[in-house]
Amino acid sequence: MQAHLLKPLSLAVAVVLSTPFGSAVAQEREAQPPATDNRTLEEVITTGTRKEGVSPTETLSPVDVVGGADLADQASFDLTESLAKIAPSFNTQRFPIADGTAFIRPVTLRNLSPDQTLVLVNGTRRHRSALVNLQLAPLGTVNQGAQAVDFAALPAMAIERVEVLRDGASAQYGSDAIAGVVNVILKEDAEGFSLSAQTGEYFEGDGTRTSLAANTGLNLWDQGFVNATVEISSADKTWRGAARPDAVFVGSIVGEDQVPLNGLGQRWGDPEVEALKFFVNSGLDISDSIELYGHFGYSGNDTISDFFYRGPVLDPEHKFTARGTLQVDTPNDPGDPDSVDYLPDPAPQSLIDYIEGQGLNPADYLVADASSPSGYVLRNPIYTQFPGGYNPQFGAEIRDISAVAGARGVLDNGLSWDVRAQVAENEVAYVLKDSINPSLGRLSPTSFKPGTLTQEESSLNADFVQPMEITGLFSPLNLAFGAEWREETYSIEAGDAASIAVGPTAAQFGVGSDGFQGFPVEAAGSFSSESIAAYVDLEAEVTEALTLGAALRFEEFDVFGSTSDWKLSARYDVNERFALRGTVNTGFRAPTPGQVNTLNVTTTADSSGNLIPNGTYPVSHPVAVALGAVELNPEESKSYTLGAVFSPFDSTSVTVDYYHIEIEDRLALRNNAIGDAEVALLEAAGVENAVLLNGSNANYFANAYDSKVSGIDLAITSDFEVAGNLLVVDLRHNHNRQEVSKVAQNTIDASRVFDLENQVPSDRTTLTFEFETGGMFSSYLRLNRYSSWESTGGLFGPGDATDTYSYGGELLVDVEATFTLYENYKLSVGGENIFDVQPDDEQDPTLQFLGVRQALTSPFGFNGGFWYLRASADF
Numbered sequence: 001m002q003a004h005l006l007k008p009l010s011l012a013v014a015v016v017l018s019t020p021f022g023s024a025v026a027q028e029r030e031a032q033p034p035a036t037d038n039r040t041l042e043e044v045i046t047t048g049t050r051k052e053g054v055s056p057t058e059t060l061s062p063v064d065v066v067g068g069a070d071l072a073d074q075a076s077f078d079l080t081e082s083l084a085k086i087a088p089s090f091n092t093q094r095f096p097i098a099d100g101t102a103f104i105r106p107v108t109l110r111n112l113s114p115d116q117t118l119v120l121v122n123g124t125r126r127h128r129s130a131l132v133n134l135q136l137a138p139l140g141t142v143n144q145g146a147q148a149v150d151f152a153a154l155p156a157m158a159i160e161r162v163e164v165l166r167d168g169a170s171a172q173y174g175s176d177a178i179a180g181v182v183n184v185i186l187k188e189d190a191e192g193f194s195l196s197a198q199t200g201e202y203f204e205g206d207g208t209r210t211s212l213a214a215n216t217g218l219n220l221w222d223q224g225f226v227n228a229t230v231e232i233s234s235a236d237k238t239w240r241g242a243a244r245p246d247a248v249f250v251g252s253i254v255g256e257d258q259v260p261l262n263g264l265g266q267r268w269g270d271p272e273v274e275a276l277k278f279f280v281n282s283g284l285d286i287s288d289s290i291e292l293y294g295h296f297g298y299s300g301n302d303t304i305s306d307f308f309y310r311g312p313v314l315d316p317e318h319k320f321t322a323r324g325t326l327q328v329d330t331p332n333d334p335g336d337p338d339s340v341d342y343l344p345d346p347a348p349q350s351l352i353d354y355i356e357g358q359g360l361n362p363a364d365y366l367v368a369d370a371s372s373p374s375g376y377v378l379r380n381p382i383y384t385q386f387p388g389g390y391n392p393q394f395g396a397e398i399r400d401i402s403a404v405a406g407a408r409g410v411l412d413n414g415l416s417w418d419v420r421a422q423v424a425e426n427e428v429a430y431v432l433k434d435s436i437n438p439s440l441g442r443l444s445p446t447s448f449k450p451g452t453l454t455q456e457e458s459s460l461n462a463d464f465v466q467p468m469e470i471t472g473l474f475s476p477l478n479l480a481f482g483a484e485w486r487e488e489t490y491s492i493e494a495g496d497a498a499s500i501a502v503g504p505t506a507a508q509f510g511v512g513s514d515g516f517q518g519f520p521v522e523a524a525g526s527f528s529s530e531s532i533a534a535y536v537d538l539e540a541e542v543t544e545a546l547t548l549g550a551a552l553r554f555e556e557f558d559v560f561g562s563t564s565d566w567k568l569s570a571r572y573d574v575n576e577r578f579a580l581r582g583t584v585n586t587g588f589r590a591p592t593p594g595q596v597n598t599l600n601v602t603t604t605a606d607s608s609g610n611l612i613p614n615g616t617y618p619v620s621h622p623v624a625v626a627l628g629a630v631e632l633n634p635e636e637s638k639s640y641t642l643g644a645v646f647s648p649f650d651s652t653s654v655t656v657d658y659y660h661i662e663i664e665d666r667l668a669l670r671n672n673a674i675g676d677a678e679v680a681l682l683e684a685a686g687v688e689n690a691v692l693l694n695g696s697n698a699n700y701f702a703n704a705y706d707s708k709v710s711g712i713d714l715a716i717t718s719d720f721e722v723a724g725n726l727l728v729v730d731l732r733h734n735h736n737r738q739e740v741s742k743v744a745q746n747t748i749d750a751s752r753v754f755d756l757e758n759q760v761p762s763d764r765t766t767l768t769f770e771f772e773t774g775g776m777f778s779s780y781l782r783l784n785r786y787s788s789w790e791s792t793g794g795l796f797g798p799g800d801a802t803d804t805y806s807y808g809g810e811l812l813v814d815v816e817a818t819f820t821l822y823e824n825y826k827l828s829v830g831g832e833n834i835f836d837v838q839p840d841d842e843q844d845p846t847l848q849f850l851g852v853r854q855a856l857t858s859p860f861g862f863n864g865g866f867w868y869l870r871a872s873a874d875f
Contacts, residue, residue: 061166061569109182210233212233265311307435402425490593580643590634591632625685640660670748729768833865838862
């Protein structure tokens with residue numbers, strides 16, 4: 001730990017673990033009563049029930065409530081990470097070299113796929129990101145193929161609270177709600193102004209993060225409100241890897257300064273990020289019984305990271321003969337050149353005639369060399385432009401915009417109605433720097449725009465709730481019903497000309513921009529899916545002790561047909577302090593247009609660390625069809641929960657819930673290594689330039705396997721009065737196990753099965769102590785425990801799960817102390833992972849060679865400790 005970090009960390013620990021006493025503090029306590037916890041147990045929720053006035057401890061299904069202040073007052077201002085810090089049933093990982101997954105991090109609930117959790121904002125479905133997570137572990141998510149919501153687009157200061165329904169809810173809300181529902185509730189304050197500025201960095205002295213956020217509430221003629229939030233933030237790169245041995249060797253020859261990334265060759269760590277987020281929430285009463293409402297959000301995120309190191313090819317290694325073959329004399333096998341046909345057409349033709357036939361100048365591609373049988377050596381663009389090798393800089397310009405407008409009210413007969421419309425769009429425009437299209441020779445540019453992905457969503461909703469007096473029931477029957485129309489459109493915009501060009505030396509050096517090939521013209525287009533749905537939801541207290549609920553939903557997709565799903569719920573209050581509850585339900589998730597139509601060619605590494613093209617094709621693409629692709633079916637689930645709610649004291653709440661989820665036909669990418677036999681299949685199917693795919697991977701989505709996920713959620717919250725101050729203790733634990741079965745032939749391999757079952761820790765615990773004096777001082781101490789986990793080499797292994805590695809569990813400690821100055825101003829100092837805990841060393845030999853030091857599959861990352869300072873003001 002660096003010396004300049006010791007003082008702020010020591011101060012934070014000392015302040016949090018001590019209780020402030022003194023005359024000034026005592027006087028302040030006398031003037032102000034102890035503050036209440038922002039996660040008040042009796043807070044009314046709106047998720048999982050359409051009955052008014054229900055608190056989290058009264059629900060039929062388990063619901064967690066996370067206060068907005070808990071999300072904002074953390075080291076990270078990214079909701080993706082801050083939510084996972086608090087709720088142990090959430091998990092997210094850091095993926096340093098994983099294409100778009102390095103920028104838009106997936107969040108999992110209950111160890112299920114990120115897109116098996118439905119996300120709402122103020123009760124309206126949140127649109128997905130345009131990114132389909134394609135990278136496989138260990139570089140990417142174990143739940144490869146998901147297209148989910150980007151939590152990072154939501155500014156924490158705009159959030160009043162987050163309600164997490166930990167239960168299947170497709171019958172209530174529709175597709176995706178297999179693992180549960182996350183409902184983000186925006187602030188509705190009609191007055192006041194808040195400002196927050198924060199800065200911090202990792203103990204290593206890198207990864208500096210800064211943010212400036214402001215929130216204000218305005219009163220609309222005493223009939224409504226406008227609440228607006230703006231956040232500007234930035235984060236620098238972190239550097240955690242070691243120098244690659246091959247980069248060190250190259251540096252010893254050409255000079256370390258010629259090797260990218262200060263001689264490392266390759267960097268492992270967080271990307272560089274600059275973000276702007278803006279959210280407005282509004283409501284206006286136009287009569288005593290009708291309200292107009294809506295919210296608007298915008299997020300702009302520019303981010304850049306790195307790819308794998310490309311070493312220089314030392315001249316002369318590539319020589320052509322007049323017979324149309326390439327003599328490859330590789331550094332690993334010197335003196336024994338291999339002959340490779342360099343043209344799709346096997347007819348003899350001199351290379352110089354071929355290049356001239358393309359209307360190109362041979363001098364741009366060839367250099368005279370008497371030692372070559374043809375008299376020429378291929379001009380190697382990697383050596384001439386990057387003598388020390390190169391590392392492509394890969395990034396994205398992410399733009400997210402959404403708008404919801406609606407009206408709601410109550411009729412004289414007590415019928416509540418709510419009608420609203422939504423339009424939203426997420427755009428990911430990729431950028432690539434410090435790379436080349438090798439097939440263009442020295443004419444290749446070094447910067448590219450490989451293409452743009454866009455996800456557009458529109459919806460119309462109509463919801464109605466009518467309490468009905470039914471003879472024999474203890475309470476009115478709460479009848480809710482409604483309908484929904486949705487449309488999703490996934491668009492692909494082709495890359496610029498240089499990123500997709502097939503130059504004269506494509507057979508030797510590859511096609512398109514190196515690292516991330518541009519989206520080809522034939523992949524460009526827009527692909528849509530529509531659905532309509534209707535539902536009915538019933539809930540009533542049958543007796544004073546017994547509450548029952550039932551929901552039924554019918555949904556029809558223009559692509560996948562129709563589905564019907566149901567849910568039954570029950571709760572029995574044994575007495576005022578103890579209740580039993582349970583649910584059973586079915587669910588579904590329809591494949592997205594992005595999953596059905598995505599086409600992407602990037603570069604990955606094989607088991608030897610060699611870089612190879614890795615393509616993902618739509619199931620209807622000629623390449624996928626020739627390799628056996630078929631149409632996709634929706635994922636379907638059956639699940640149940642059994643739980644208990646216990647309040648031994650007025651200030652203590654205990655909930656424990658067991659869950660079991662069975663999912664059929666889960667989607668995954670089928671991987672095909674393209675060799676001579678596969679090339680023959682592709683050529684027989686009429687695929688153009690099939691020979692250029694030789695040596696690459698070709699993937700497509702398939703309904704690959706079934707799985708069972710079971711576990712236990714425990715939550716204990718208690719308030720204590722300590723010398724007139726408030727102490728809140730919050731303990732949450734999640735135990736989770738997954739079992740994979742019925743794996744379809746030639747889909748996921750044994751290593752993928754092992755990772756799905758073992759890569760996420762089976763146990764996760766958070767214990768938080770929050771202390772509040774009533775105005776002058778507040779603090780929290782949070783313990784985060786991750787159990788051990790296991791992983792295979794994934795992409796780098798043999799695929800048969802013989803290369804398994806075990807990593808030990810760890811305990812991370814976070815602290816924060818806040819001082820209130822002059823009533824309206826606060827100063828906070830804090831630390832995340834204050835003991836600088838690192839995961840075990842990476843055990844996979846290929847990753848070790850690539851410069852990885854700590855376990856890449858770590859559930860808590862590998863950046864180490866982070867300290868921060870925050871100043872805020874409230875008026």
